[in-house]
Amino acid sequence: MENLIRYVPLLLNGVLVTVALALISLLFATLFGALGAAGRISRRPLASGAVLLYTTLVRGIPDLVLLLLVYFGGQRLLNNLASFLGLGPVSLSPFWAGVVAIAFIYGAYLTETFRGAYQTIPHGQVEAAQALGLRGFALHWNVTIPQLIRFALPGYANVWQVLVKSTAVVSVIGLEDLVGIANEAGKTAREPFIFYMAVLAVYLFITWISTTLFEAMERRYAVPLAHAR
Template identity: 50%
Template structure:
């Protein structure tokens, strides 16, 4: 236990890195999911096929394989660009590589979530908003978007929960996140159990806080609607 206390600052720093990476990856996933959902609902067949290829490939490859591919190939791509432009070498950190990879991975899952939420919105409500004289942007902001968010929240919460746990895989490329610090500390002190328990409690804390936040959001967006769950 004394060794656990000694490593606590490093564990706390690793916890912060894990949370930061999860949040940034989630933002990227939401952006990719929104673009993907728009693409799937597009009237252009080429766009729909492009999104289908993205979601099929990404969801068919394990997270670890994608992280390794992106980490090594992203660095090679950056080297190619900097050499061609005559710039100084730019190193791609494990944090950046992991964040981008996880964001792209879970953007594919959110594509389906957001698409389903958009299709669940009653078309008649948009028509009613138009009849009331609302402009397209007003209709989107006041009528359509709140209902899409409400429909998408349960699925989005599930994706977020899985995404946070996937950040643990990034430690394999050298990131000193919560898991990376716990494994290194356990290897140095031969006290793997206590350090892995610290990582366990850290992820449990993230899950608990996330559950509270999403529950409050669901209550907020459920106001004025008949409960369906």
């Protein structure tokens, strides 16, 4: 336990890296998911087919394999591009490789989450809003998006919980996140069990905080719609 206390400052830095990795990955995954859902529900066969191929392939590839492909393949691609442009060697950091890989993976899951939420919205409400003169951005802002958020929140929360746990995989490419630091500290102190138990407690705490926040958001978006009835 004394060794664990001694490494607390380093572990806290690892927690910050893990949380930053998760939040930035979620941001880009949300963007990928929104674009993917727009492509899936569009009437353009090419766009819909391309997104379907993306979601099918990504959901069938293990996270670790895709992470390694992005890190080592991306490193080579960047250096080939830099060489072509007459620039020096370029280094892809483990952090941003992790962001790209995780965002790309969970963007596929969020694509289906957003698509399912959109299809849950009663079409009659959209037609009623159009009959009242709402079009374009006003229609989406006042009718579509509030209901989309409501229907998507449970699935979005589940994707976030899994995404947070997936950040642990990035330690294999040298990222000094919570898992990476705990692994090295456990080896140095020869007390890996204590350090991994600390990691477990931190992830459980993040999960608890996340669940509490998402439940509050679900209540927030459910109340106005319930009153509207």
